[in-house]
Amino acid sequence: MKNDLPGYELLAQAFHAEGVRANFTLMGDANMHWTVALSQLEGVETVHARHEHCACGMAIGYGYATGKVGVASVTLGPGFTQTMTALATAARGHIPLVLFAGDVPVNPENAKWYNQGLEHAPLALAVGAHHIAPHSAGRLLPSVREAFFIAQTERKPVVLSVPFDLQKQRRVLEDYVPSSKFLPNLPPIPADPRAVAQIVEKIRSATNPIFIAGRGAMYSGASDAIRELAEQAGALLSTTLPCRGLFDDDPYNLGIAGGFANPAARDAFSRADLVVTFGASITSYTSDGGSLFPHAFVIQVDSNPLGLKDGVRAADLYVRADAKEAAEAIHTALKEYATRDRRLRTAANAERIRDLSVDRRQFSIAPDTVDPRAIIEELDGIIPKDWEIVSGTGHCAYFHSQMKNRRPENYHVVREFGAIGNGISIAIGVAIAKGNDKVVLIDGDGSLLMHIQELETIRRQGIKLLICVLNDGAYGAEIHKLRSEGIDESSAVFGRADFAAIAKGFGLRGAEINSLGEAKALFDDYIEQDSSEVWNIQISDQVVAPLMQKLMSQGLR
Known part of the structure; x- marks a missing residue:
């Protein structure tokens, strides 16, 4: 220097x-x-x-x-x-x-x-x-x-x-x-043998065990060890939202645990008598405010377990250990016993999980708008699985959280503070980090409008980014809450902004989508050119995310 x-x-x-x-x-x-x-x-x-x-x-x-x-x-x-x-x-x-x-x-x-x-x-x-x-x-x-x-x-x-x-x-x-x-190079924390023995006994006596993996499990490389343990224990699998997709290729994977749980997960967790989390902090999100697995004995395996999280007791048993070390130790100890009853891992249950994973509720869809569930399914089939997906925040976020077979390393979601308006800036950061043009932001219209000026940054910096706006012309969560209370929702409705025209005003490309079947040709065209692009996807304002419907039915906001 x-x-x-x-x-x-x-x-x-x-x-x-x-x-x-x-x-x-x-x-x-x-x-x-x-x-x-x-x-x-x-x-x-x-x-x-x-x-x-x-x-x-x-x-x-x-x-x-x-x-x-x-x-x-x-x-x-x-x-x-x-x-x-x-x-x-x-x-x-x-x-x-x-x-x-x-x-x-x-x-x-x-x-x-x-x-x-x-x-x-x-x-x-x-x-x-x-x-x-x-x-x-x-x-x-x-x-x-x-x-x-x-x-x-x-x-x-x-x-x-x-x-x-x-x-x-x-x-x-x-x-x-x-x-x-000066960073300490510390080895992973092994699980205490006494704690392992306790977990083994709980697994052996459980009839409906479910294992949840969090970011700690992903960071420690524990996914294979947890899979093998679940196979041996006859348990179902699940993940926290930031770790979504980790077990998507497993027929006994329930998907996300928490507020964004699909119908299959809610059904299985309601009957769970044992939940073991690996590398998950068990926030209020993960337990859906304590309502997701109300009858389960909860074990938290984490390098830094917290007894009190978000104002409530996080678990019934805490084990301070690295997720991978613990899963392997439990697996080894469980081998001493005969293979347990595998009633949860049957072909019939795999089919039940597959059938219930899809939200099949019926809604009235207005002309020139699409069901957000259907358009996300279409996008999921078009966008290559190795592309980076950046998740915006808001009511519409539930729908794209259900995309399948996308590794958590390629799915970027920061939702702990619940703030909308972060999506476009986080997507720019991901694009710079990855250094490629394979980044897609899926966000709501209210969220994107909060910092729409960053479209100019995207153009000036030469960033290529595909932005898919799920446009319902309103603050989606608020209109559904107001409607459920019989209150006029017009104050939460601001009209459907023309994002395609806005994008062009900033020197980018823009396209309008108001029916299914249009995205494939648009995507093929997008990958052949060098500019960022905004898709203004007109979604129905009648489709309510399951979590929102649950909260409304309970009179909660």
Whole structure:
């Protein structure tokens, strides 16, 4: 590292040494020097967003797709306040992120009064982020290392607020030592033999066992071990939403556990007397507020099990262990006993699961609109299975969560905070991370309109992305809730925006879909050209997602 450089160049070199090769930014006077310096380093791609929220959202998508720390940058004050929802999304989703935020000068002689100044720390902490504020030149580089270390080890966003007068101060420093040199290389946690024996006894006595795999199982490579254990134990399989698709080729897979559970899963879980989760935090989403498997004895196998999650007891038995290590140990111990009754793994039950997995409720579909379930099935058959699917958030998200035989590594869903409007920025981050043109965003119209300006970013940056808008002309969840209560829903209806025309206005391609059978020719045409494209898919506003219907029937919102 060179000597006698301005702080912003030293900071940029430190980020580069941390392995940063993509920076998502909206420049202002407090971060512009650092942004330019980083962009000039080898291999770094700089993506200039049109909104600070979206810069953070892009970093979230990049981090989610790569497993690395995503990096975003904004200026101080109003630039920073725009990032609150994105930071909360990263915090709830346990996504490692470093946000470089410029800050007011630390030396009062440099700015006796600054109209954009405000305390970053209380806001960062309020949304679940960590905050670091180096207030001396000697703390600049150690603060970078600390930010990356915390982001990786605690899997959370870190806000690095750097006064811009320190960024300009020249300093002679020793070579930077990146955080990777300090990351502990810990072996997977083996399961305690006593805990394994307890689980084996529970499996042997259970009549309707179900195993759920979460992200911890995916990260540890436990899918095959869990499959083999389920086969031996006569258990059914399921996953959390972020892990959806992990067992799709297994005839005894129920799909998603939680609010997005299909009819087959709800039927099976209602009769479960044992649920064993591997690498899943058992959030309120996974248990559907405690209603999904009300009669089951629940065992949580996780490297960091939590007794209390989302305000309720997570499980009845907790086992601190790596998912793969535990599944293999349970499998080995269970071999000592005769093969259990395999009543759940019969041809008849596989057929029942297959038949009940499809939502067959009937709805009235208006002319020139399509049933969202049918169009998603059509898209699922057209889009290659190895393409990246980015899931938007909102009422329509249930429908595309049911796409089949797509690996969780290729299906990107960040829904822990429940915020709409993140889809387009996360999709841009995924596209930059993957470096190819095989990324599809499926989002709702209300969500996409919140940050439609990023279509300009897509065009300017030369990103190729297919955006499928499920357009019902309204905030879907709200109209269904209002209707169920007999309240006029017109305030939640804003009309069907012409997304095809909007896309063309931004210099992209656009197409209209209002009947089934149109998507195949459009997709064939899309892959032959180089521009991003928006499909304005006119869906019925009468089709209600099963979770929404369940909530409405219970009088819940």
